[in-house]
Amino acid sequence: MQLEGIISTGEAMFKKILASVGIGAAKVDTILETEHLYPGQKFQAQIIVEGGDVEQQVSGLELALMTRVKVESDDGEYFTNHVLDKWRISEQFVISPGEKKVIPFEARLHSETPITELNAGYNHSFVWVETGLDIDLAIDPNDKDTLHIYPNxxxxxxxxxxxxxxxxxxxxxxxxxxxxxxxxxxxxxxxxxxxxxxxxxxxxxxxxxxxxxxxxxxxxxxxxxxxxxxxxxxxxxxxxxxxxxxxxxxxxxxxxxxx
Incomplete structure (x- = not known):
């Protein structure tokens, strides 16, 4: 029995180590009511947090409205991700192994959200919502949801x-x-x-x-x-x-x- 206890404790520690590098850790998934929106429009979503293999302390939950921007520098042009807006939507909580939490969410797109649905020969306009869990001592799992933005x-x-x-x-x-x-x-x-x-x-x-x-x-x-x-x-x-x-x-x- 003592040996079994040692093995059980060792397995738990091993799972915590794996979770700290993202293996078997909690996962987050944002389900949007619709991905087809206009700049400045309100949108609703459900954020689903699913526990991993071990109990984890979640310090918070964050959503970001993202786009891809071109930057001109002395070394030339390059593209990088840009945060249009962000929302912190949850206080800290504990997620148990296999537990499922559903958090309702509502926000408004930034009025200057770029239009993605364009009939252009070259269209490099992309918008998405990115969701991340702030988990102590762990790599943040994240979820990306593409948005289709139409002109007003x-x-x-x-x-x-x-x-x-x-x-x-x-x-x-x-x-x-x-x-x-x-x-x-x-x-x-x-x-x-x-x-x-x-x-x-x-x-x-x-x-x-x-x-x-x-x-x-x-x-x-x-x-x-x-x-x-x-x-x-x-x-x-x-x-x-x-x-x-x-x-x-x-x-x-x-x-x-x-x-």
């Missing part, structure tokens, strides 16, 4: 206006940094650029147009970078009120800005 009505109308004016969306990516204009500025630490090119020789002498959006509750700001053949780069901006979205009016506004 103002952004969609702006994109439709660009199509009508003879421009095609060729590239979309997310860059690290902030946007600033006279009447607005971004807050998320990154911004999305939608790169348009004319389908034929542009009447405006434009070689390329890049659009970036900064949505708010009732309006969406648009920063427009114009690359003109003979006048170089320049910036203009406009604001679209959400209760006055009109594609024809946007076409007229954009035409005036492009001249």
């Amino acid at each position: 009505e103002a952004v969609k109308a702006c994109m439709q206006a660009m199509d009508k004016l003879g421009f095609s969306l060729v590239k979309a990516d997310v860059e690290k940094g902030y946007l600033r204009a006279s009447s607005f500025q971004s807050t998320s630490g990154c911004y999305q650029e939608l790169e348009y090119r004319p389908n034929s020789r542009s009447l405006f002498g434009i070689q390329e147009i890049e659009l970036s959006f900064v949505p708010e509750a009732h309006k969406t700001h648009v920063l427009i970078e114009l690359d003109r053949a003979f006048r170089g780069d320049g910036y203009v901006d406009l604001t679209i009120e959400h209760d006055h979205v009109n594609v024809s009016q946007l076409c007229d506004q954009l035409e005036r800005l492009f001249n």
Whole structure:
């Protein structure tokens, strides 16, 4: 019996050692009510924590809204993960072997969450929710859930206006940094650029147009970078009120800005 006790204690210690490097440790899984969302939209989820082979102390539970950003440095360009928002949603608790805890969760996406559902030749826009357990003396298990982010009505109308004016969306990516204009500025630490090119020789002498959006509750700001053949780069901006979205009016506004 004494030998069995020693063996049992040894097995328990071995399992704790394995759990400390992630083997047989507790696991977390976030189940989203829907993965199809708009920037600024509320979302609901259930966070499921399942105990591993040994009892573990969980110091907390954290969710992060993530995207992939391009960084420009002296050594060139590279991509890295960027936190748009994060939420700590649980106090410390103990999870027993084989135990299952279900924690309801609700939050709102950052209003500047990049759009992923775009018909572009090159689309490097990705958004996901990452969930992690803060377990004492253990590698944090984590769970990643991809999100499909769609443009709001103002952004969609702006994109439709660009199509009508003879421009095609060729590239979309997310860059690290902030946007600033006279009447607005971004807050998320990154911004999305939608790169348009004319389908034929542009009447405006434009070689390329890049659009970036900064949505708010009732309006969406648009920063427009114009690359003109003979006048170089320049910036203009406009604001679209959400209760006055009109594609024809946007076409007229954009035409005036492009001249």
